[in-house]
Amino acid sequence: MQRSQRIINAPIKFSPSQPHLYSQENCLLRFEDNNELLIVKCSSINSIVDDRGILGARAKRRYAVIEAKDEIDDRQSDDDLNDSDARNDMPKQSLSTVRKRKLSASVVQQMDENLDIDSLSIESGVFTKKRRRSLENLMHSNVSPNACDKENQTLEARVVYQTIDDMNRIILQNLEKKFAMFSKKLNQLIPNAVHQHLDSYREKDESFPSKLMYEGQNLLEIRGRDIYDYGRKILKTLYTSQELGSCILPPARNHLARPALDPVRFNIFHEAVRIKYKLSFLHYDNCYTKLIRPRMCDFLIDERKRQSKAAKQQAISDREQDIRND
Template sequence: MATTADIARDKRVQNPRKIFSPSETSQPSPSNYLIYMSDTMSYSIVGRSSIKKIHGKKATLIFNKKMFTGEILFAGTFPRCQVELNKIQQTSQSYENNETVSINEEDQNDIDDYNKKQGDIFIETDDDNDEEDEELFNRFDESEDDLLGNESFGKKRKSTCSNSITKDCRQAKRKKQENLNENKSLKSIENKMNDLSKNMLKMNNAIRQIASSTRTGSHNLDCYRDPNNQEIFPSTVEYNGQNLLEIVGKDFGDYARQLMRVLYTNDELQSSILPPGRRHLVRKPLDFDRFVRLNESVRVKYRLASHMYDDFFKYHLGPKLSDFLVEERRREANKNARKQAKLALSLMVNEQSTN
């Protein structure tokens, strides 16, 4: 059996450590770039964050979700890019001035002659363009911490305009919402007031019905009397030479029943209903003129106000009179039934006595 001492093992090869270092020292990337945009033919100072890709001297930019390509003219800090931009603009202006001054005298004379002939065309030159440009550049230098170029300045102007528009829209929406809330609250208040008035009428009617169901005496009729009323009630209400106010009753209900027996016959009470009548009903109403005389007698006898008598009749007197007519119809039938019962009893007694 082989032991561990008999096994020969090779030693592990140890490779020397290699230290890797960059061939070129890393330098911080510039923060701003001066770029010439061929599409818009303009110069712009752009921050590093606005550049998507850089290929040599070409840079790819994104403004307002649009992609542009431009040529990098200078890279460095914002003030250095500003200085380079001023130089480029000054050289371009001087070049344009040199081109205008380099016109020959002969051509100038021809132009003067042409202007004299036309008489209407004239040329104005501004000598203060350089001073205005320098003022604009100085203003641009003062705001270097806030602006990153012409495009960023335009963005900020758009953002301020959009912010003002959104504020106006929000204020208008708030005013509309407030007006809607006020209208809703007013409508809810009106609905609640209407519901309250309806409930008050229902409660008033219920109270009057409860009062009519109980025994009503003259002291409970005060709600239908007007203390401020200066009406002079007559002392007589006549019908066929009889003063109806002299008829005696226990209360207004008994008094009204006594008046019904005086004003109408038994046949009329058994076959009629209270006025006014209805077309779909078989029974005819009582005579209206005599019924008016009955109401006038009750009102005068109990000193009731004329403008409150309708409610009194509706909740107190009307139900009692309708019940009285129903009892009059039943009274005749009950009388006949009692007569027949008496006849039957008398016949039975006579048969038993004969037997």
């Protein structure tokens, strides 16, 4: 498929010698901040609402009243344009009559506040493109001051409600994160603070046996500083040091490389701890999950570290002994 040859248009060059290429319409502006009079091209004005114009943007935005609007008579010859004396003379203008102001100062000030809200839209994300367009349409529309006030109030109310909703959502998300972190830290501190006496896991009317035998030894006669020290001693009694250094707590998990400890003997561990400290059968699972299991996991990790360190020290001592014998 052959495409037609692209038509290339020559760029249009604007210059003072070709005044017909650009608009000759000028405006006489009186700025509201300092009552300064200035003649500018209408193309330099950002927006015109009735007899008011807006120049600049953001912090440099200025408001002015259009006192007159007309075209400059540029019927001067090229010789007059090149003459230095003619440059100093102002061109003659036929100024039209001054238009009456249709918008009150309060409406313009309220429009300025709405435009300032647009600068906050980048940070809060409240304004959408449609709402920003509605502000621009409001500036360019020929409506009465009362209608502008009502629309501005409605728009401001929507912005306030949307801002409140966004802030509430952000606050709730942050509170959920903080609460999750607080709960995690609280569970770590529970063994030393809230449930140190284990009263919440006991029942008054429950009875317990006085003996729990394992290989001719009563496990209830083993003494420990607290429930955690007693649990460590029971594990050392039920399992060998090799098993404690190479296994994890039951139940076994297929995705883990280490095997679990023997579950039959681990049930004896549960019974020994529960009977020794008179914990209720109904509440023992919760006690084991929150209090006992984390400490027993740390015990197995420390046991592996101790065995690894002892093996390294034994290897170093064997090397030194071999060197001495040689």
